[in-house]
Amino acid sequence: MACITLLSDFGSASGYPAAMKGVILSLYPSAQIVDISHDVERHHIRAGAFLLWMVAPYFPEKTVHCAVVDPGVGTARRALAIASGGHFFVGPDNGLLIPAAERLGEPKVHHIQNEKYFRPEVSRTFHGRDIFAPAAAYLAQGLPLPELGPPITEYIKLSFGEGIRRGRILEGEIIYIDSFGNVITNIAGKLLHELAQPGTMLVVEVSRKVVSARSAQTYGEAEPNELIVTVGSHGQVEIAAVRESAATRLRARPGESVRIQRPT
Amino acid sequence: MACITLLSDFGSASGYPAAMKGVILSLYPSAQIVDISHDVERHHIRAGAFLLWMVAPYFPEKTVHCAVVDPGVGTARRALAIASGGHFFVGPDNGLLIPAAERLGEPKVHHIQNEKYFRPEVSRTFHGRDIFAPAAAYLAQGLPLPELGPPITEYIKLSFGEGIRRGRILEGEIIYIDSFGNVITNIAGKLLHELAQPGTMLVVEVSRKVVSARSAQTYGEAEPNELIVTVGSHGQVEIAAVRESAATRLRARPGESVRIQRPT
Amino acid sequence: MACITLLSDFGSASGYPAAMKGVILSLYPSAQIVDISHDVERHHIRAGAFLLWMVAPYFPEKTVHCAVVDPGVGTARRALAIASGGHFFVGPDNGLLIPAAERLGEPKVHHIQNEKYFRPEVSRTFHGRDIFAPAAAYLAQGLPLPELGPPITEYIKLSFGEGIRRGRILEGEIIYIDSFGNVITNIAGKLLHELAQPGTMLVVEVSRKVVSARSAQTYGEAEPNELIVTVGSHGQVEIAAVRESAATRLRARPGESVRIQRPT
Numbered sequence: 001m002a003c004i005t006l007l008s009d010f011g012s013a014s015g016y017p018a019a020m021k022g023v024i025l026s027l028y029p030s031a032q033i034v035d036i037s038h039d040v041e042r043h044h045i046r047a048g049a050f051l052l053w054m055v056a057p058y059f060p061e062k063t064v065h066c067a068v069v070d071p072g073v074g075t076a077r078r079a080l081a082i083a084s085g086g087h088f089f090v091g092p093d094n095g096l097l098i099p100a101a102e103r104l105g106e107p108k109v110h111h112i113q114n115e116k117y118f119r120p121e122v123s124r125t126f127h128g129r130d131i132f133a134p135a136a137a138y139l140a141q142g143l144p145l146p147e148l149g150p151p152i153t154e155y156i157k158l159s160f161g162e163g164i165r166r167g168r169i170l171e172g173e174i175i176y177i178d179s180f181g182n183v184i185t186n187i188a189g190k191l192l193h194e195l196a197q198p199g200t201m202l203v204v205e206v207s208r209k210v211v212s213a214r215s216a217q218t219y220g221e222a223e224p225n226e227l228i229v230t231v232g233s234h235g236q237v238e239i240a241a242v243r244e245s246a247a248t249r250l251r252a253r254p255g256e257s258v259r260i261q262r263p264t
Numbered sequence: 265m266a267c268i269t270l271l272s273d274f275g276s277a278s279g280y281p282a283a284m285k286g287v288i289l290s291l292y293p294s295a296q297i298v299d300i301s302h303d304v305e306r307h308h309i310r311a312g313a314f315l316l317w318m319v320a321p322y323f324p325e326k327t328v329h330c331a332v333v334d335p336g337v338g339t340a341r342r343a344l345a346i347a348s349g350g351h352f353f354v355g356p357d358n359g360l361l362i363p364a365a366e367r368l369g370e371p372k373v374h375h376i377q378n379e380k381y382f383r384p385e386v387s388r389t390f391h392g393r394d395i396f397a398p399a400a401a402y403l404a405q406g407l408p409l410p411e412l413g414p415p416i417t418e419y420i421k422l423s424f425g426e427g428i429r430r431g432r433i434l435e436g437e438i439i440y441i442d443s444f445g446n447v448i449t450n451i452a453g454k455l456l457h458e459l460a461q462p463g464t465m466l467v468v469e470v471s472r473k474v475v476s477a478r479s480a481q482t483y484g485e486a487e488p489n490e491l492i493v494t495v496g497s498h499g500q501v502e503i504a505a506v507r508e509s510a511a512t513r514l515r516a517r518p519g520e521s522v523r524i525q526r527p528t
Numbered sequence: 529m530a531c532i533t534l535l536s537d538f539g540s541a542s543g544y545p546a547a548m549k550g551v552i553l554s555l556y557p558s559a560q561i562v563d564i565s566h567d568v569e570r571h572h573i574r575a576g577a578f579l580l581w582m583v584a585p586y587f588p589e590k591t592v593h594c595a596v597v598d599p600g601v602g603t604a605r606r607a608l609a610i611a612s613g614g615h616f617f618v619g620p621d622n623g624l625l626i627p628a629a630e631r632l633g634e635p636k637v638h639h640i641q642n643e644k645y646f647r648p649e650v651s652r653t654f655h656g657r658d659i660f661a662p663a664a665a666y667l668a669q670g671l672p673l674p675e676l677g678p679p680i681t682e683y684i685k686l687s688f689g690e691g692i693r694r695g696r697i698l699e700g701e702i703i704y705i706d707s708f709g710n711v712i713t714n715i716a717g718k719l720l721h722e723l724a725q726p727g728t729m730l731v732v733e734v735s736r737k738v739v740s741a742r743s744a745q746t747y748g749e750a751e752p753n754e755l756i757v758t759v760g761s762h763g764q765v766e767i768a769a770v771r772e773s774a775a776t777r778l779r780a781r782p783g784e785s786v787r788i789q790r791p792t
Binding site for chain 2: 013023025030075077126
């Protein structure tokens with residue numbers, strides 16, 4: 001019973017994810033289907049890529065991750081199927097799948113071309129249902145990846161970058177705002193551990209705001225109204241606030257730069 | 265492993281869909297349960313009927329669709345179980361199930377009466393849990409439909425109507441606004457293909473607004489801020505906007521009339 | 529194929545519930561996973577406890593309910609695994625699990641300590657993924673409860689209280705506002721049946737507002753704009769309005785007192 005995850009910007013209540021599930025179950029009735037999220041901000045490829053990157057490693061080997069944040073649907077953008085680290089990824093060639101695939105191993109990327117594995121009629125606006133869902137169902141049942149189409153080496157890359165440490169300063173970028181308003185950065189957690197002991201007061205600069213925040217190991221350590229800098233469950237440095245949204249407070253947005261400084 | 269779909273206006277976070285799933289799994293532990301949506305606008309039978317109509321065809325034969333948008337719960341309205349086109353439908357007699365059942369085949373409609381297949385105590389406010397969910401679980405395991413109750417021929421109909429073409433004009437009605445704000449009409453896609461080549465500028469009249477919109481084959485063809493008229497993945501003509509909500513821009517609401525004209 | 533339910537305040541679109549599901553499926557690939565809700569108001573332990581109390585009885589025996597509303601994650605608060613009435617409960621020691629566990633039977637409470645059943649690396653901020661999800665997966669596959677840790681008798685209790693009747697008056701407290709805005713109280717349904725025939729006009733006092741409301745057996749009996757007092761599907765007295773939110777109209781909040789009086 002192989003697992004198929006779904007991620008999209010369709011809205012969980014829209015019926016579109018259910019149409020994909022119907023297609024999958026028609027081909028593979030005992031599939032174990034898991035929704036990662038269908039409420040990715042519309043057309044926000046980086047946000048979808050981050051969620052997939054965050055969640056994919058917790059799934060068992062042979063899981064097929066089918067992700068659709070696809071502003072270019074119906075244009076010349078290609079459809080991809082990728083094998084990496086024992087998992088598979090299916091979705092558009094716009095970078096969405098790449099960070100997760102690279103996190104798990106050495107991606108082998110194929111261009112989905114074999115119409116034998118498409119739905120009989122392919123709409124121009126819903127490749128999730130007509131191309132990606134069937135490809136995922138076939139892969140989950142053991143179809144060899146090259147059956148879907150030839151390997152390619154040129155495809156659209158996407159990277160969150162990697163924050164760095166320069167002495168008393170960490171520098172990076174916001175990659176995601178989670179549902180609690182925690183501000184997740186591209187700075188690896190170990191750099192925070194190198195920078196400061198838990199409890200140290202730090203100076204955080206985000207989107208031209210400069211604030212104080214305490215280095216903490218857990219949300220429970222923070223005082224009400226206090227900002228903390230911590231290592232989130234995804235292993236990245238994040239800025240959080242207890243019982244409120246740090247992102248709202250800092251007016252932080254993905255893509256903005258972050259500086260975290262330890263005073264002398 | 266038969267599939268049971270659920271659709272309701274309960275809210276996915278309300279706990280009520282989970283209660284239905286608990287009842288189903290108590291009777292049929294290996295059921296493959298799929299949510300279509302639980303966020304149908306409250307008591308909006310036509311919106312629920314459209315989602316079910318849109319999604320049902322993608323599910324495998326023998327799927328049982330259990331739908332509950334049911335403002336009349338606890339009154340004299342009847343409970344129905346329907347067989348059509350190899351699928352089953354369970355829900356209230358208020359029209360909700362009819363468009364989907366008619367789309368799939370020739371509906372055989374039965375009035376659920378046999379209390380042997382109810383939960384032991386039937387509440388007056390939650391037939392989804394106490395009558396529909398158990399009926400769905402029994403049907404999914406092969407219970408013959410007549411076991412639930414006698415066939416009937418009088419039941420509440422619901423139709424979205426059918427848009428028409430008169431020369432250079434398409435006329436119809438809005439049946440649904442999707443999660444992207446796309447305005448979905450009751451005009452069949454082939455009428456748009458007959459009316460105009462892709463790329464043609466059309467005049468669209470919705471809710472007393474008159475706007476220009478381009479006939480397009482896919483969302484990707486549109487320019488920012490441009491309205492397009494296209495055939496959606498459900499096969500109906502829809503009015504869409506790129507990266508914004510066409511419905512908000514047009515202040516369009518389900519039930520309003522739509523006119524699409526090709527200039528001479 | 530045992531059932532595992534999930535409840536949290538993570539947000540269904542956050543990716544965090546999916547990470548828990550990945551962990552569960554890695555340990556138990558055929559688990560039947562059901563979401564109760566992931567949109568509990570953040571850190572609102574009583575609201576989560578009510579949903580679990582409401583839904584748990586409908587699930588089959590051997591179901592494992594894994595619930596995470598956990599403001600104290602990473603602090604000294606303990607992790608619990610409970611057996612009661614043939615079900616299991618896994619989650620933090622903050623009262624969340626207790627009303628449901630007490631409703632189903634005589635809770636046997638264990639303190640989860642055996643790191644053999646944790647994920648290899650336990651984060652300080654996401655015990656749902658690293659401790660509770662694996663514990664649920666092991667219990668669902670038959671691991672004896674004492675394997676997870678020793679029994680304890682001291683743990684944090686939580687009770688919704690019990691509304692009472694004094695002659696012509698019912699007195700209680702609001703325990704939950706549901707997704708429809710129905711105001712659910714801690715007054716048992718049978719007390720309303722003792723107080724008044726269906727159709728009786730009652731005087732309801734909530735949050736310093738005094739209003740008239742009719743005793744009714746079902747939502748369908750109410751007139752537009754009318755408030756009704758009824759017994760909800762959960763068996764508790766609730767105050768409801770047709771096609772609108774009674775909670776908004778009464779500005780009612782959980783924790784506030786409720787008085788329902790039958791005029792002489």
